[in-house]
Amino acid sequence: MQHDNITPYQNSESKKEQVAQMFDNIANRYDFLNSLLSLGIHKGWRKKCVNILKSKQPKVILDVATGTGDFAIECSKLNPTKVIGVDISEGMMSFGREKLKKLKLDSLITLENGNAETLSFGDNTFDAIVVGFGVRNFQNLEKGLANLHRILKPGGQLVILEFSYPTNWFIKTVYNFYFSYITPLIGKIFSNDNRAYTYLTESVKAFPNNQNFVAILNELNYKHTNFKSLSFGVASIYSAEK
Ligand SMILES: C[S@@+](CC[C@H](N)C(=O)[O-])C[C@H]1O[C@@H](n2cnc3c(N)ncnc32)[C@H](O)[C@@H]1O
Numbered sequence: 399m400q401h402d403n404i405t406p407y408q409n410s411e412s413k414k415e416q417v418a419q420m421f422d423n424i425a426n427r428y429d430f431l432n433s434l435l436s437l438g439i440h441k442g443w444r445k446k447c448v449n450i451l452k453s454k455q456p457k458v459i460l461d462v463a464t465g466t467g468d469f470a471i472e473c474s475k476l477n478p479t480k481v482i483g484v485d486i487s488e489g490m491m492s493f494g495r496e497k498l499k500k501l502k503l504d505s506l507i508t509l510e511n512g513n514a515e516t517l518s519f520g521d522n523t524f525d526a527i528v529v530g531f532g533v534r535n536f537q538n539l540e541k542g543l544a545n546l547h548r549i550l551k552p553g554g555q556l557v558i559l560e561f562s563y564p565t566n567w568f569i570k571t572v573y574n575f576y577f578s579y580i581t582p583l584i585g586k587i588f589s590n591d592n593r594a595y596t597y598l599t600e601s602v603k604a605f606p607n608n609q610n611f612v613a614i615l616n617e618l619n620y621k622h623t624n625f626k627s628l629s630f631g632v633a634s635i636y637s638a639e640k
Contacts (some may be wrong), residue, residue, distance in 0.1 A: 401604040402537060406597040413537040414486060414513060421465065423440045423491030423591040429466055429493070431588055431595075435581055443628055443635070444472045450637050453611045454555050456525035460484065461515045462546065463532020467494030469559075470507045473528060484512030489627060516540040519549045526550075534605045544618050548638040556620065557637050558582055561598075562607040564631035573632060577602070608634055 405413045406420040424431070433441055435525040447469070451459075457479045464483025473481050485491050487637040491509040498504040499587025512518075514529075515538055527546050550556060565568050577599040606614060608625050611634070615623045620638035627634050 400590050401534070401601065402539060403608065404597070404604045406591075406593050408514065414515075417535045417537075418486040420594050420597065421485075421487035421589055424585075424589040424594050425487065425489035426613075427589045428490060429468075432468075434588075435584060441627060443559055443633055444469055446626075447528060447530070447559050447630065447635055448475060450470045450635070451526050451528075452555050454526065457523050458523065460519070460524045460527045460549070462517075462529040462542075464494060464509055464537065465490040465530075467491070467497055467507065467509060467530075468578070469530040470494075470509070471501065471503060471529050473498070473526075473590050474506055475501055478506070478525075479505040483507060483509040484517060485509065486513050488512065501522070515545055517549060518526075518547055519638055521548055522551045522554075523549045524551060524554055526555045526557070528557045528559075531561065533558055533560055540614065540618065541608075542583075543566045543614065544621075547618055547620060547640055549565065552640055554640050555637065556615075556639070557635065558611075559633065559635055560605070560607070560611075562601045562627065562631055562634040563603055566631065569630045569632075569637060612629075612637055 406416045454588045456476060459473045459478050464470050464485045467483055470481045470483040473507045494509050498507050513538055517561040526548055533539060546556060548610045565571050586592050612625050615638045623638040625634050625636045
């Protein structure tokens with residue numbers, strides 16, 4: 399099935415509306431479930447992404463699909479002058495804003511409502527753009543990535559972290575069991591949404607990963623495109639420059 403036809407619910411609303419609704423529903427349990435289901439590994443993945451940006455010393459950074467702000471918070475370690483997080487789920491961002499206040503990062507990092515596909519920032523605005531587990535949820539992947547290219551400065555760096563579907567048969571077997579039975583079950587028990595963690599599994603399987611995703615970045619004129627598999631292929635980091 400085409401990846402952008404994979405939606406959280408089977409109703410007549412657009413993918414964007416369904417995704418925003420789903421993340422609003424699970425917002426209060428998102429951080430907890432992230433840590434439980436990935437056994438805390440997701441934190442190390444974001445750190446690896448931020449390490450890629452270190453040598454470039456980006457000053458103005460955009461975190462697209464910021465959710466509860468974890469990637470933006472990790473980016474604050476790069477000593478930037480400004481980090482902006484954007485997301486289509488107000489529910490996710492309201493938990494993010496609480497975290498930022500507690501960490502006293504609320505003046506450095508601000509979270510705003512914004513859809514990756516229609517962001518109105520000017521051309522060549524950001525030194526770096528990061529997206530954590532967001533691109534898979536875009537309604538129109540190419541439109542979103544093209545818009546990020548537009549607002550990235552020439553020479554600016556894009557770093558995307560996303561789940562992947564492993565290729566090794568043994569890992570794939572364990573992965574299929576975990577993502578088909580354990581994740582949806584734990585998701586149903588702890589979140590307020592019966593579909594969210596089933597959608598996660600379906601959307602990861604249908605999403606173009608590794609070389610296929612890099613090919614899309616190349617078509618959109620990104621340069622120095624690359625990917626790195628993480629944790630036996632269950633996630634990938636994509637890096638590219640404008
Ligand atoms: C799985 S969460 C990831 C949150 C965070 N980046 C992290 O690393 O934990 C995905 C987020 O993407 C957001 N999202 C999905 N489509 C989006 C879009 N087109 N524009 C902006 N945000 C989007 C959702 O609302 C949700 O908060």
